[in-house]
Amino acid sequence: MAQQASSSPEAASMIRSIGDIDFVTIALIILGTWLAITLVKRTLPWVAERGPNRLRLWLLGAVPIFRLAATALAVIWIIPMVVKVTVENFLVIAGAVGVAFGFAFKDYISSLIAGIVAQFETPWRAGDWVKIGSDYGEVRSVGMRAITLRTLHDDIITVPNLKLWDNNIANSNDGERTLMCVADFYIAPPFDAQRMRAALRDVALTSAWLCYDKPIIVFVEQAKVGTHIELRCYPFEMRDQGHFISDLTVRGKEAIQALGATEVSAPAAAG
Amino acid sequence: MINTTPPPETHPLVPLEDVDVPAWPERAALKMAALRIRTLLTRSDQRPFIAEDRLDDSVDVFSDMATPAFCAPLLAELDETLASWATNPAPKQWIKPLVLPPCDEQDLLSHWAQRHHHEVLAPPTRDALLIETPELALDLSGDGVLVIPRLEAWFLRHRCGLGLIRKLLTTLAGLKRHCVIGCNSWAWAFLCKAVDVHLILPEPLTFEPFDEPRLRRWLADIARQQTEEGTRFRLSRNGKNIFALNRKGQPRLEYFETLAARSRGIAWVAWHLWQRSLKKASDDADNDLSENDQQTLWVVALEEFSLPGSDDTQALLILQALLIHGSLSAGELERVLPDPGFQGMHHALHRAGFIGERDGCYYCRASAYPAIRDGLATAGFPLDGY
Numbered sequence: 001m002a003q004q005a006s007s008s009p010e011a012a013s014m015i016r017s018i019g020d021i022d023f024v025t026i027a028l029i030i031l032g033t034w035l036a037i038t039l040v041k042r043t044l045p046w047v048a049e050r051g052p053n054r055l056r057l058w059l060l061g062a063v064p065i066f067r068l069a070a071t072a073l074a075v076i077w078i079i080p081m082v083v084k085v086t087v088e089n090f091l092v093i094a095g096a097v098g099v100a101f102g103f104a105f106k107d108y109i110s111s112l113i114a115g116i117v118a119q120f121e122t123p124w125r126a127g128d129w130v131k132i133g134s135d136y137g138e139v140r141s142v143g144m145r146a147i148t149l150r151t152l153h154d155d156i157i158t159v160p161n162l163k164l165w166d167n168n169i170a171n172s173n174d175g176e177r178t179l180m181c182v183a184d185f186y187i188a189p190p191f192d193a194q195r196m197r198a199a200l201r202d203v204a205l206t207s208a209w210l211c212y213d214k215p216i217i218v219f220v221e222q223a224k225v226g227t228h229i230e231l232r233c234y235p236f237e238m239r240d241q242g243h244f245i246s247d248l249t250v251r252g253k254e255a256i257q258a259l260g261a262t263e264v265s266a267p268a269a270a271g
Numbered sequence: 272m273i274n275t276t277p278p279p280e281t282h283p284l285v286p287l288e289d290v291d292v293p294a295w296p297e298r299a300a301l302k303m304a305a306l307r308i309r310t311l312l313t314r315s316d317q318r319p320f321i322a323e324d325r326l327d328d329s330v331d332v333f334s335d336m337a338t339p340a341f342c343a344p345l346l347a348e349l350d351e352t353l354a355s356w357a358t359n360p361a362p363k364q365w366i367k368p369l370v371l372p373p374c375d376e377q378d379l380l381s382h383w384a385q386r387h388h389h390e391v392l393a394p395p396t397r398d399a400l401l402i403e404t405p406e407l408a409l410d411l412s413g414d415g416v417l418v419i420p421r422l423e424a425w426f427l428r429h430r431c432g433l434g435l436i437r438k439l440l441t442t443l444a445g446l447k448r449h450c451v452i453g454c455n456s457w458a459w460a461f462l463c464k465a466v467d468v469h470l471i472l473p474e475p476l477t478f479e480p481f482d483e484p485r486l487r488r489w490l491a492d493i494a495r496q497q498t499e500e501g502t503r504f505r506l507s508r509n510g511k512n513i514f515a516l517n518r519k520g521q522p523r524l525e526y527f528e529t530l531a532a533r534s535r536g537i538a539w540v541a542w543h544l545w546q547r548s549l550k551k552a553s554d555d556a557d558n559d560l561s562e563n564d565q566q567t568l569w570v571v572a573l574e575e576f577s578l579p580g581s582d583d584t585q586a587l588l589i590l591q592a593l594l595i596h597g598s599l600s601a602g603e604l605e606r607v608l609p610d611p612g613f614q615g616m617h618h619a620l621h622r623a624g625f626i627g628e629r630d631g632c633y634y635c636r637a638s639a640y641p642a643i644r645d646g647l648a649t650a651g652f653p654l655d656g657y
Contacts, residue, residue, distance in 0.1 A: 054651065177651065199430065202433055205433065206428045206429055206430050206433065206465070206607075207609065208428070208588050208591065210464075210653075211653065212463075213653075236652060236653055237651045240584070243609065243610070247609040251430055254430065
C-alpha cells in the first residue's frame with residue numbers, strides 16, 4: 001500500500017504542468033507538418049504526371065516515405081514538450097495509450113500499423129498495379145490508413161491498409177516500370193500450332209506499345225473448350241496496358257483468321 | 272575567323288557500341304534544365320497542341336547549297352572506312368552493316384554507292400512487304416560491292432511485314448560477296464528485337480559523333496565555301512563572333528559545344544539546326560561592319576522546342592513510326608499504328624514543322640529531331656542506340 005501511494009505522485013509528475021507546456025509551439029509544429037505533408041502530397045504526384053516517365057515511380061514513392069518521416073519527426077519533437085521523458089514514463093504512457101486506443105479504434109490503429117509495415121515490406125508502392133481481393137488497379141496514393149486504386153474502368157477504390165494482414169496482394173510490376181500483359185485466345189482444333197505461335201509472336205513484335213527489353217512468350221495449352229493460347233508480353237508504359245492488350249487482341253484475331261483457324265467461345269463449346 | 276579555323280579531319284567509322292554522344296556544356300545544361308522545369312511547371316493541359324512550337328520560321332541562308340558539298344566530309348569518312356575492305360578479295364567480314372543516325376534526308380549511302388558505281392539492291396514496294404508468304408526471289412550473287420542503303424525499307428511494323436526482311440537476312444547470312452548495309456538507328460533497335468539482326472549480321476559501324484571541335488571545323492569549312500569572303504557569324508544576343516578563339520586557341524563561346532550536344536553529334540541534325548539559327552539582317556543599317564565585315568550573318572540562340580511528354584500519345588506514336596521506317600505515306604502510317612483514330616494528327620505535326628512531306632510520304636525533319644527524341648524519351652518509348 002505504501003508503495004502504491006508513493007507511485008501516484010510519480011505518475012502525476014510524468015506530464016508536465018499545464019503552465020510549462022508551450023501549446024503555441026506544438027500547434028505550429030502540427031500545422032507545419034500538416035502543411036509540408038499536404039504540399040508534398042499534392043506537388044510530387046503533379047510533377048510525376050508531367051515529368052519524365054523514368055522519374056514517375058520514384059516521385060510517387062517518395063510521398064508516403066516523406067509523410068512517415070515528417071510525422072515521426074513531429075511526434076519526436078512534441079513528446080518531450082508534454083512528457084518528462086524517462087524509460088518508466090514511456091512504458092506507463094505507451095501501455096495506457098495502447099489499451100485506450102486498442103479498444104476504441106482497433107481497426108483504425110490496425111490500419112495505421114499496417115500502413116507503417118507496408119512502408120517497409122512494400123507489398124505496394126504508389127504507381128504499382130496491384131490486385132487486392134477482386135479489385136485491380138494502379139495505386140494512386142498510399143495513405144497511413146488506406147490506399148487508393150484507380151481501376152482500368154477509371155473507378156477510384158479506397159482499400160484500407162488492414163487488408164495487408166489477411167489478403168493475398170498480387171503486385172503486377174513490383175516497382176518496375178512495366179508489367180506483363182496477357183491476351184487470351186481459344187482456338188478450335190485442328191490448326192497449325194507452330195505457324196499460329198509464330199504469327200502471334202509477330203503480332204506482339206509489331207505492336208507500337210511493345211517494350212523491347214522484355215521477352216515475348218506464346219504459351220499454348222489444351223483446354224476443354226479448345227486450344228488456349230496466351231500471348232504474354234510487356235508494354236513500355238504500364239498505364240498503356242489497356243491499349244496494348246486491345247491491340248494484341250484485335251491483331252491477334254486477324255492473324256488467327258488469316259491462318260484459317262477458328263476461335264471458340266465457351267457457350268458454343270458447351271452446346 | 273572562319274579562315275583561321277583549320278579544315279575538318281576525316282574520322283573512320285566507329286562501332287555503334289562505342290558511340291559517345293557529346294555532353295552539354297555546364298552552363299547550357301543548367302539553362303536547359305531551368306527552362307524544362309519552367310515548361311513543366313507552366314505547361315497547361317488546355318494548351319493547343321504544339322501551338323507555340325512552330326519550327327517553320329527560318330530563312331534558308333544556304334538554300335542554294337549543293338548536296339555533295341553538304342555530304343562531302345561524310346562521304347570521305349565512308350571512303351576511309353570502306354575503301355580497303357571493298358578491294359580486299361578475301362575480307363574477314365563480307366558484310367559491313369552501317370547504322371546511320373535518323374533523319375538522313377540526303378540518302379547518304381545511296382549517294383556513296385552511286386559515286387563508286389556499286390550495285391544497289393532496290394527495296395520492294397511497301398505493298399509487297401505485306402504479302403504473307405513473300406515469293407520475291409532474292410538473288411544477291413554477283414561481282415563487286417552490293418549496297419543495301421536502307422534496311423528500313425525492307426520491313427513494315429505490321430504482323431505480316433517481317434517476312435521479307437527475315438528472308439533477306441537469311442540470304443545475307445550466307446553471302447560471300449562484299450555487301451554494305453545501311454540502316455537507321457531506330458530501325459536497327461527495332462530489328463534487334465524483332466528479327467535478331469544483331470545476331471545475324473556482324474557488329475555495325477557508325478559515324479563518330481561530331482563533337483565541338485569537329486563540328487566547328489566542318490561548319491566553318493561549309494561557310495567558307497558558301498558565303499562571301501569576310502562574312503562574320505555573330506550571336507544576335509551580344510554580337511560576338513561565334514568562330515572567335517581565345518589566346519589558347521579554344522573557342523570563346525559555347526555555341527558549337529551546345530550545338531554538338533543538342534544534335535547528339537549527328538552531322539545533318541547539327542547542320543539543319545545551324546542553318547535554322549542563321550538570320551540575315553533585314554536592313555543593311557542593322558549590319559555591324561565595324562570589324563571590316565563584308566557581310567554579317569546573325570546567329571540566334573538555339574531554341575528549346577518541346578513535345579508533350581505524355582499528353583499526346585497519338586503524336587508520339589506517329590513520330591516513333593516515322594523514325595523506325597524513315598518515311599511513310601498516310602495509308603502506310605495507318606497500317607503500322609495501333610489506333611485508327613490518328614487522321615488529323617499528322618497534319619498538325621506537318622504544319623508545326625516536326626514532320627516533312629516528300630512524294631506523298633511523311634518523314635521526321637532533322638531540325639526537329641532533338642525535340643522529337645526528347646519527347647519520346649520523356650514518355651518512356653524505346654529509343655535507338657545512337
